Amino acid sequence: MSTVQISASDVNKLRQQTGAGMMDCKKALTETNGDFEAAIDFLRKKGAKVAASRQDRESNEGVVISRTSADFKRGVIIELNCETDFVAKNADFIAFANAIANEAVEQNPKSLEELNNLTIDIENSRLTIAEACIDKTGKIGEKIGVSKFEIIEGEKVVAYIHGNYRLGVLVGLSKNVAGADEAGKDVAMQIAAMNPVAIDKDGVDASIIERELEIAKDQIRAEGKPEEMVEKIAAGKLNKFYKDSTLLNQEFVKDSSKNVSQFLDTVEKGLTVTAFKRVALGA
Secondary structure (H helix, E strand, O other): OOOOOOOHHHHHHHHHHHOOOHHHHHHHHHHOOOOHHHHHHHHHHHHHHHHHHOOOOOOOEEEEEEEEOOOOOEEEEEEEEEOOHHHHOOHHHHHHHHHHHHHHHHHOOOOHHHHHHOEEEEOOEEEEHHHHHHHHHHHHOOOOEEEEEEEEEOOEEEEEEEOOOOEEEEEEEOOOOOOHHHHHHHHHHHHHHHOOOEOOHHHOOHHHHHHHHHHHHHHHHHOOOOHHHHHHHHHHHHHHHHHHHEHHHOEOOOOOOOEHHHHHHHHOOOOOEEEEEEEEOOO
16 A cells, blocks of 8 residues: 555646546555556556456447548548447547547558557557557546548548548549539538449449349349340349449439539549548448
């Protein structure tokens, strides 16, 4: 047991430095004989224990942040999760998510693992993002962690956040031209609303095509159509799938007289989408 007298001002100082509760700070200082650095480590270790004890908890709430680099050539999306909507709406939690997204833009990791190993400034300490999430878990009392990380690069990348941080979109355009910001946002809103499976039919995974054809054939046979007509009708249904489910072929939501490809052509001849990512919270 410590023989060092722990004052209220010491406890408050540690609380200001760490954000931990008053009683936790007092216990940390008592256990470490008033050594502030050791007390911070004590609190972090306590946080790690809290994190470990909450691994079986569902953390499907949180926020999705999309962000671009200053030159708009690269964009990232991160999903930071917690357990409750109450924490997800907390300004400090949202600021933490934004700080992670900023580090991702600045340091350009290539994977979620690399992202979690980046370092970030947290209350006068430099921690990895994984350590910072454990630290937040200890202070908030909920399981905190980054579950998704997406990147795209292009001549012009536009970021969009929809529904109070519930969904993030990145769109890569083939040219950085006048009107690209607004056009990119319109296309991002299209992606948010319509959830395309690919940019065009060439980008659709072969397994999806096979599944769509099998479903179409079963439907056609169930309708009693002759077997010799099945392949032809199924091909027509597949083309309808491409029209409904691939971005450039979708009807443009803001002007149904055009598809997305035709809309982009009105902004700049030959302008098109080179990449996109869509991350929905908890999906």
